[in-house]
Amino acid sequence: MTDTPEEHLTEELLDRLLHSAKIETYLDEEHITDRALPDYLNELLDRSGIKRNPLAEKTGMNQTFIYDIFAGKSRPGRNNAIRLAFGLGCDLRETQRLLRLAGVSELYCKQRRDAIIIWCIQNGRDLPATDDELYRMGEDTLVPKD
Numbered sequence: 538m539t540d541t542p543e544e545h546l547t548e549e550l551l552d553r554l555l556h557s558a559k560i561e562t563y564l565d566e567e568h569i570t571d572r573a574l575p576d577y578l579n580e581l582l583d584r585s586g587i588k589r590n591p592l593a594e595k596t597g598m599n600q601t602f603i604y605d606i607f608a609g610k611s612r613p614g615r616n617n618a619i620r621l622a623f624g625l626g627c628d629l630r631e632t633q634r635l636l637r638l639a640g641v642s643e644l645y646c647k648q649r650r651d652a653i654i655i656w657c658i659q660n661g662r663d664l665p666a667t668d669d670e671l672y673r674m675g676e677d678t679l680v681p682k683d
Contacts, residue, residue, distance in 0.1 A: 574638040596624040615641040623664040
């Protein structure tokens, strides 16, 4: 999923906000609204063409938990949000947005574990390959080991 022509980078929006004479003008012109995690997840789900049950299998997450997240009844937590991003085929920008909407910290390249995950996303690795890389590098995996 790429940015639509109407969607601006956060840096551009911040610049516009700082140069607005009135907050109402900025909010109206930029169509700033709070986006809910379930709305974004459903958008990603539709785009990916995957259904929730296969997504649960792909991410190793409980189906009921997946349904609760998509319904807004549960929050995924950071590792589970990253697992969802992998299952939905998100690129780095989409993953960061998903993490923000989930209310958890974004991936940060100065953190060793996060840097490995970022590298894996950027290089098209799937969830099992990313977990293999994390394990190889002595970091906690995204999917808990039994």
